[in-house]
Amino acid sequence: MGDPAIESLGPFWETVVNNCNVGREHKKSFIPFKLEGEILGYIHPRFWERIKRFEKIFFHDPGDLRIGTGNGWITLHPTCNSTGERTRQIDTILRLLENEKNITDWRNELCPVVTRFDGHRYFSIERAALPFFGIKCYGLHMNGFVRMNGKDFLWISRRSKKKKSFAGIMDNMVVAGQTPGGNCKEKLIQKALAKANIPVHMAQKAVSCGHVSYEQCNGLKMKRDVIYCYDLELPPDFLPFNNDGDIEDFKLVSLADVAKLVCTPGQYKLNSALVVMDFLFRHGHIHPLQAGYIRLHESLHSGDNH
């Protein structure tokens, strides 16, 4: 087992982990976004400048200055007090912000706002707006692998050039957003068919094998993401085919080649590379004797893990 082409772990840090978790030192300058006593997210002071005019919805509580709460926190106006009302009012504001180009890559996808995967839904919000509020976001990724002559190969995809995000770059075989609290396996089976034409009876064999996480401050945005990882061993004669237009084509690559790809800046979708690294660790392709093994393994969960 193992792959001699994965010689040094340094490039995984430089190209993947550090960039997935870039800008975390700026987290302290973000303003907490609180509701019902819980921190739902974090808002950049410059984004706050763009939304504070909506004073019937957003409200800046300076906090108790005697106990040093710093920037205080942003919350919703007390009159905006039901799940449905919050969702509707905020959606109206976000559409305005999108028109002004203050929010880009609109997805037309309402996401529940939670503090943990199985937690209470406070309201729902357009997916493109999640990072502007620093709200937790969940995804599913599936490693499709083939074992031939005792060696593992990974199916990877090239994202369509028409995608709004990361167009044309390499990605894992099946990738999807996941609604908090939703049934991950069902969603995975459905997406495996849509993305890679994997029949249901095959996708059912996908094995849940953990999670990766990261936390990223990038300009006005804060991404706090958790990705559930699945493995599916595919028969050598299976050929994937994209059904929903999201994927340009698929390629079956050796693990040495995928390791090189994820370490080449700009080639592989960054957060997806964490999932590849997790696969390499779990399947014995990175060895305890390699300098920095334990810290790198640990770094795959750099986000807040809920």
Add this chain to the structure above:
Amino acid sequence: MGDPAIESLGPFWETVVNNCNVGREHKKSFIPFKLEGEILGYIHPRFWERIKRFEKIFFHDPGDLRIGTGNGWITLHPTCNSTGERTRQIDTILRLLENEKNITDWRNELCPVVTRFDGHRYFSIERAALPFFGIKCYGLHMNGFVRMNGKDFLWISRRSKKKKSFAGIMDNMVVAGQTPGGNCKEKLIQKALAKANIPVHMAQKAVSCGHVSYEQCNGLKMKRDVIYCYDLELPPDFLPFNNDGDIEDFKLVSLADVAKLVCTPGQYKLNSALVVMDFLFRHGHIHPLQAGYIRLHESLHSGDNH
């Protein structure tokens, strides 16, 4: 996939994770043990009372009180300045402490003192003394599993009643200490033969699949342990046999049964249970929809990870 018998993750927290990491709130009352500017470990003030009489070796530096270093730190006397000299002098003291019953479970095994697995060796110290100095300690555990009719079964062992530690309780199939910087796979192959009569050609197929860690303050001791995890799929007709007297017998159990065992206080060796939990996560037997999935998965690495 998956096992309906693993219904709630609560008992994993209550019986395993919280107990593996018991007493961490007391860490701040331990005194750092520093050498050459690095923190090698942590010493309980009551253990310090027992060793401070050896003033030619151990030295309490109060630190710079202006910058609030609290308890200061314990270090070695400047005259005790070579690796060999430190090892010899400390060994003499430890043997005296063992005679006085201040150190128990003497193993006759010198362990390198490091701050990370691939780091500089400051000196060596008897294994039984590691937790009294809060020095990092490494181990290897192998999950031996059998797949029959699409279901996984784990080989578990019962520790010999003559073992100095955890006599008579259940444990993973192959368990060994690991010298920092040493070749884990070689050691695993050697121990797989000694512990479970697994032939070399079979043990070579064991797959490195990550690590677990914990940090425990228990009376005067602090354990800061990292365990490298390996999986080996065994053929259904393989029967393990112990060669070195450490193991009473082996049992092949369903994952539901091993999950129950690790959740029954006193049945399963505590740190070994973390390795079982890691196996359950990686092989799809714990599901993302189970409440607390992400935090529990993350908790398998609660130690400091170097």
